[in-house]
Structures are given as structure tokens and as C-alpha cells.
Amino acid sequence: MARKFNIALSSRLSPFQKFYLLIIAGFILGPFIPLIIQSFAFRWAWPDLLPGTWWLEQRDRAMVPLAWDYVLSPYSRVWEATVNTVLIGSIVTVICLAICLPAARVLAREKFRGKSAFEFFLSLPLIVPEAAIGIALLMMFIRLGLAGSYVGIIIAHLIPTIPYMVRMLTAVYQGLGRDFEEQAMILGASRWQVLRLVTLPMLLPGVVAGALFTFLVSTNIFLLTFFLGQGQIVTLPTLLFSKIAGGTLDASAAGITLIVTLPGIILLIISERFIKEEAFGKGFGN
Amino acid sequence: MSVSSSIASRSGAQERMTARERRTRFWQMVQLVPIMAILVLLFGGALVLAILQSLGFAPWFGVNTFPDFSYFGALWGSSTFWVSLGLTLYYATVSTVIALILGILLALALVKTFPSKTFYKYLYKLPLMIPYTVGIALAVLMLSNGGMLSRLAAFFGLIDDPAQFPQILKTHYGWGIIAVYVWKQTPFITLAVYAVLLGIGRETEEAAAILGANRRTIFFRVTLPQILPGVVSSTLICFAFNVGAFEAPFILGGGFPDTLPVVAWRYFNDADYTLQLQGMATVVSIGLVAGVILFGYLAAYRRYERRMGRN
Structure with missing residues (x-):
């Protein structure tokens, strides 16, 4: 009995859990090892576990562009795609923040009729299939002349980013409480002073988290960019798609895959400090 | 006064x-x-x-027969539509269920204390941070007949020709598509469940253990009901995404009959632009099917909550 009790309560990992964590690490990280190798391979015939000829051995007499030379050259459009991705992501984040901050404040603090219906409406973009939104929006944007333009893509990116942003900012406002602002007002601060000296500094960590996450979602969007960009605007996900659409992965495609992974890794390292698991704990439309 | x-x-x-x-x-x-x-x-x-x-309203193509149900009729009347729908739902459901099981197991491990915990808290979020197309590229590299798993099988002497490796990609079983979804969505579900687990603390589990419950009972009777909101919201999002996803079935799928988003996209890019109306009927069908399933799911969950006396 005592032994069973200990097992049930233990805060240590069971042997199965240790094994499971190793499997998960292999499942997530494992595929990146051959990916890195592939990007440096020159010839990699089938049963070999390592390339028969490495890129460096063939540097001087290569007829075709070698993987990293090609990836880093303007022909691959990697630089253009990176600039587009960052640009679109930043503008989307700023607009999203501007729209969601006031709404989140009201949602966190006020009660009004139809509030739960409104909250459900706000999370609707997450549960309507993206393909349906994408194609229907494309028809609308072709009529409006927005298809294949930055404006069109930025507007479309607002749809999947708004629900996350509103949710995260609402959580921030709920945690903030009203007391500090009221105290500042009682002490004679003006509305502007309250906003600048009290609200904003206290909101900042949460706002940074929301902004980072929105940027992340925007840079990962493939379908809306692909459908609405009409091939005229490449971002990192759509560039990679065009490289692997044939179902094969050569050395240059492996290089581009690694480049596309980089922003995510950078964001992961930055955001771990800001994005807290707790912000996602809220259920749906309850 | x-x-x-x-x-x-x-x-x-x-x-x-x-x-x-x-x-x-x-x-x-x-x-x-x-x-x-x-x-x-x-x-x-x-x-x-x-x-x-x-419903047939497209004056800019010179088509205006509104209201005209023939596009839906033609679509729903063909057997390939139903095969496509079945494939779409099959990929979406199987990958959501697998990701849910893996995600809950991972979240339960993450609340424990162990030396490499910080490392794992970074690691498990990695797939969340990168586009699906990266996952697809990794699937091509690992799972294709000339890929790494096939090479490993040859290394251990299980096969001696790439053709002997079981075909995983470009079949209608869709294990390549499912692998990509699971790889990308297990972290998402883990995040949601882990967040709830952190919120509820361990008191109720401790109480159950003191009252003599074993681990299985504790999980199914105490922990699971409490993490259910996180489970429901994250699986809703994943399932809806999988139904509407385009890139993985397009690259890794088995070709005709395709999943519904790919079918819609093909109609839409057809040289015969009147087929766009057919494509729109497909799009509306995707929305309808997803709406009905998700609504049913939410309604069932609400009923459960009410039975538990929570709402």
C-alpha cells in the first residue's frame, strides 16, 4: 500500500516516461540531422548512411550550383522571401496589436450582453477551415484588385492572428486588475499619465508576448499567402513549398529548409521568456 | 433646504x-x-x-442562374466527392487522435521534476515555431523510399532495394500526411494540456492517491476531467486545421481522389473558369462538414460539462 501510494504520487519520472521523452526528442530533432547532412551532400546514393561525395570535395569542379552557394545567391530568392516574411509579419503584428488592445481591455473588464457570443465569434477563425476562407477571400480580393498585393496578404493574415492576440491580451488585462490605475487617478494623474506611466509599463511583458506570437503565426502561414499572393509575393513557407512540391528534396531544398527553420529557432529562444504556457489554458467559448 | x-x-x-x-x-x-x-x-x-x-451567381463570368443547386448536385452526386470527403476526415481524425495521445503523455511527463526539464521545455515547442512546409520536407527526407528510414532498414539488412521499403508517401493511407500533422500538432496539444495541468496543481491527485486510487484511476477519474477544457479547445483547432489544410495532402497525398481542399484548388485553377463555381460549392461543403462536426463535438462537450455540474 505504501509503495503503491508513492508511485501514484511521485514527482519523478517513471521509467516509461524517461523512455518516452527520449523517443519524443528523437521524433522532433532526429530528422534535422539528415537534413543538415543533405544540405552538404554532393552525391548521396541509396543505401549509404552518409554522402558518398561531400560538397566541399567537389567545390572547384561543380557544374551545377552547389547547395549553399545557390541558397545564398539571389537566384534562390531566399533573401527576397525573408524580407517579405519579416515585413508582412511586422506590419500584421502592429495592426493586430492596435485593433486588439482596446478590445481586450473591454473584454477583460466589462460585462455586457452578448459577451460570450462575441468571444465565441472572435475564436471562430481558428475553427473554420483555412482552405475555405482562403479561396473565398481570393474571389473577393480578385474583385477588389487586392489579389497578389501586399495589402491583400496583410489583411488576410489578420484573420488567424486576431484570435490569439485577443486571447493573450485579455489574459494580460485580467492579470493587471484595475486597482493601480484607480490609485494613480486618485492621486491626480491624468488619463494620459495613467496610460503612459502605469498601464503601459505593466502591460508590456504581455504585449511583447502577444506580439511575438502574432509575428510567429504570421510568418508560418502558408495557405493564405500562397492563395492570395498569386505567386507574385514569395515568403519563406511558399518558397519552400515550390522547392519541394515535386516530392523530392535535393541539397539546395535541404539548405532552404534549414533557412526557413532559422526564424522559428530564434523566436523560440527569445519567446520562451515571454510566452507563458498559462496563456493557453483557457477553454473554448465556455 | x-x-x-x-x-x-x-x-x-x-x-x-x-x-x-x-x-x-x-x-x-x-x-x-x-x-x-x-x-x-x-x-x-x-x-x-x-x-x-x-449557387450560380457569377455575373463577371457571364453566369447568373441564381439560385441554382446544380453545382452542389453535381458535386454531391459524384462518388469521388464522397471518397475525397472520407479521405479528408480520415487524415484529420487519425492525426488529431494520435497527436492528442502523444501530447497528453508528454504534458504529464513535463509536470514532473527532472534534470533536463528546461531543455525539454524549449525542445517540444520547436515544431510549433516552424512552418508546415518544413515538416513536409522532413517527411520527404525521412519517409520516402530512398529516405533515411529506408537506408536504416538497408543498413540493418532488412531490405536490399528501395522498392522493398513499404511505400509511406503518396498513398491513400496517408501516413506521410499524418506524420507531418502529428509532428506539428503534438506540441500544440501538449502546450494546451500542460498549461491546464500547471493551473490545477497536484492537490486533487494527491487527495485521490491518499484515498487509495491507483495511477490509472487517478488519470481517468481525476486528471482527465480537469484537463478536458484544454483537450477540447486544442483538438478543435487541430481538427479544423487538418480539414482545411492544403500543402501536406498536395505534396504527400496519393493523388486522385485528393482531399477536399486540394480538389477545390484544382477546380479553381482550371482553365475552364466556370469550374470555379464547382470549386466554390466544394469550399462551402468543406465549411458545412467542418461546422457540423465541430458543432456536434462542442455540444457533446457542453453536455458532459453540464452533467459534471460545472456549468
Whole structure:
């Protein structure tokens, strides 16, 4: 009995859990090892576990562009795609923040009729299939002349980013409480002073988290960019798609895959400090 | 000061209060307008246009037979549509269920204390941070007949020709597609469940253990009911995404008959632009199917919550 009790309560990992964590690490990280190798391979015939000829051995007499030379050259459009991705992501984040901050404040603090219906409406973009939104929006944007333009893509990116942003900012406002602002007002601060000296500094960590996450979602969007960009605007996900659409992965495609992974890794390292698991704990439309 | 005048001034103050209240209420609504406007215009506009077009309203192509149900009729009348629908739902469901099981197991491990915990808290979020196309590239590299798993099988002497490796990609079993979804969505579900686990703490589990419950009972009777909100919201999002996803089935799928989003995209890019109306009927069908399933799921969950006496 005592032994069973200990097992049930233990805060240590069971042997199965240790094994499971190793499997998960292999499942997530494992595929990146051959990916890195592939990007440096020159010839990699089938049963070999390592390339028969490495890129460096063939540097001087290569007829075709070698993987990293090609990836880093303007022909691959990697630089253009990176600039587009960052640009679109930043503008989307700023607009999203501007729209969601006031709404989140009201949602966190006020009660009004139809509030739960409104909250459900706000999370609707997450549960309507993206393909349906994408194609229907494309028809609308072709009529409006927005298809294949930055404006069109930025507007479309607002749809999947708004629900996350509103949710995260609402959580921030709920945690903030009203007391500090009221105290500042009682002490004679003006509305502007309250906003600048009290609200904003206290909101900042949460706002940074929301902004980072929105940027992340925007840079990962493939379908809306692909459908609405009409091939005229490449971002990192759509560039990679065009490289692997044939179902094969050569050395240059492996290089581009690694480049596309980089922003995510950078964001992961930055955001771990800001994005807290707790912000996602809220259920749906309850 | 007479009594009547004091009453009059008090009611005046009350009126001023309600006027101020009305003003703040008005300002609150104003703050909600931008978000509302964007979603209604984009969402509502797209929805109305899609439905109108799928019912034969497209004057810009010289087609206007509204209301005309022949596009839905032609679509729902063909057997390939139902095969496509079945494939779409099969990929979406299987990958969501696998990701859910893996995600819960991972979240339960992450609440424990262990030396490499910080490392794992970074690691498990990695797939969340990168596009699906990266996952697809990794699937091509690992799972294709000339890929790494096939090479490993040859290394251990299990096969001696790439053709002997079981075909995983480009079949209608869709294990390549499912692998990509699972790889990308297990972290998402883990995140949601882990967040709830952190929120509820361990007291209830401890109480159950003291009362003599074993680990299985604790999980199914104590932990699972408490993490259910996180489970439901994250699986809803994953399932809806999988139903509407395009890139993985397009690259890793088995070809004709394709999943519904790919079918819609093909109709839409056909040289015969009147097929766009058929494509719109497909799009509306995707929305309808997803809507019905998700609504049913939510309704079942609500009923469960009510039975548990939570709402």
C-alpha cells in the first residue's frame, strides 16, 4: 500500500516516461540531422548512411550550383522571401496589436450582453477551415484588385492572428486588475499619465508576448499567402513549398529548409521568456 | 433646504450618472468596433460570396442562374466527392487522435521534476515555431523510399532495394500526411494540456492517491476531467486545421481522389473558369462538414460539462 501510494504520487519520472521523452526528442530533432547532412551532400546514393561525395570535395569542379552557394545567391530568392516574411509579419503584428488592445481591455473588464457570443465569434477563425476562407477571400480580393498585393496578404493574415492576440491580451488585462490605475487617478494623474506611466509599463511583458506570437503565426502561414499572393509575393513557407512540391528534396531544398527553420529557432529562444504556457489554458467559448 | 428640492437634486445626480454610464458604455462599444468590422467584413463577406457563387451567381463570368443547386448536385452526386470527403476526415481524425495521445503523455511527463526539464521545455515547442512546409520536407527526407528510414532498414539488412521499403508517401493511407500533422500538432496539444495541468496543481491527485486510487484511476477519474477544457479547445483547432489544410495532402497525398481542399484548388485553377463555381460549392461543403462536426463535438462537450455540474 505504501509503495503503491508513492508511485501514484511521485514527482519523478517513471521509467516509461524517461523512455518516452527520449523517443519524443528523437521524433522532433532526429530528422534535422539528415537534413543538415543533405544540405552538404554532393552525391548521396541509396543505401549509404552518409554522402558518398561531400560538397566541399567537389567545390572547384561543380557544374551545377552547389547547395549553399545557390541558397545564398539571389537566384534562390531566399533573401527576397525573408524580407517579405519579416515585413508582412511586422506590419500584421502592429495592426493586430492596435485593433486588439482596446478590445481586450473591454473584454477583460466589462460585462455586457452578448459577451460570450462575441468571444465565441472572435475564436471562430481558428475553427473554420483555412482552405475555405482562403479561396473565398481570393474571389473577393480578385474583385477588389487586392489579389497578389501586399495589402491583400496583410489583411488576410489578420484573420488567424486576431484570435490569439485577443486571447493573450485579455489574459494580460485580467492579470493587471484595475486597482493601480484607480490609485494613480486618485492621486491626480491624468488619463494620459495613467496610460503612459502605469498601464503601459505593466502591460508590456504581455504585449511583447502577444506580439511575438502574432509575428510567429504570421510568418508560418502558408495557405493564405500562397492563395492570395498569386505567386507574385514569395515568403519563406511558399518558397519552400515550390522547392519541394515535386516530392523530392535535393541539397539546395535541404539548405532552404534549414533557412526557413532559422526564424522559428530564434523566436523560440527569445519567446520562451515571454510566452507563458498559462496563456493557453483557457477553454473554448465556455 | 426643503425635502422636495433635495430629492430633485438627488435624482438629477442619478440622471447624470446614467448619462456618464451611457457614455462609457458607448466608448466600450467603440473599442470593440475595429476588431468586429474586420472579422465581419472579411469573414462575412467571404462567406456570403462563397455561398452566392456556389449557387450560380457569377455575373463577371457571364453566369447568373441564381439560385441554382446544380453545382452542389453535381458535386454531391459524384462518388469521388464522397471518397475525397472520407479521405479528408480520415487524415484529420487519425492525426488529431494520435497527436492528442502523444501530447497528453508528454504534458504529464513535463509536470514532473527532472534534470533536463528546461531543455525539454524549449525542445517540444520547436515544431510549433516552424512552418508546415518544413515538416513536409522532413517527411520527404525521412519517409520516402530512398529516405533515411529506408537506408536504416538497408543498413540493418532488412531490405536490399528501395522498392522493398513499404511505400509511406503518396498513398491513400496517408501516413506521410499524418506524420507531418502529428509532428506539428503534438506540441500544440501538449502546450494546451500542460498549461491546464500547471493551473490545477497536484492537490486533487494527491487527495485521490491518499484515498487509495491507483495511477490509472487517478488519470481517468481525476486528471482527465480537469484537463478536458484544454483537450477540447486544442483538438478543435487541430481538427479544423487538418480539414482545411492544403500543402501536406498536395505534396504527400496519393493523388486522385485528393482531399477536399486540394480538389477545390484544382477546380479553381482550371482553365475552364466556370469550374470555379464547382470549386466554390466544394469550399462551402468543406465549411458545412467542418461546422457540423465541430458543432456536434462542442455540444457533446457542453453536455458532459453540464452533467459534471460545472456549468
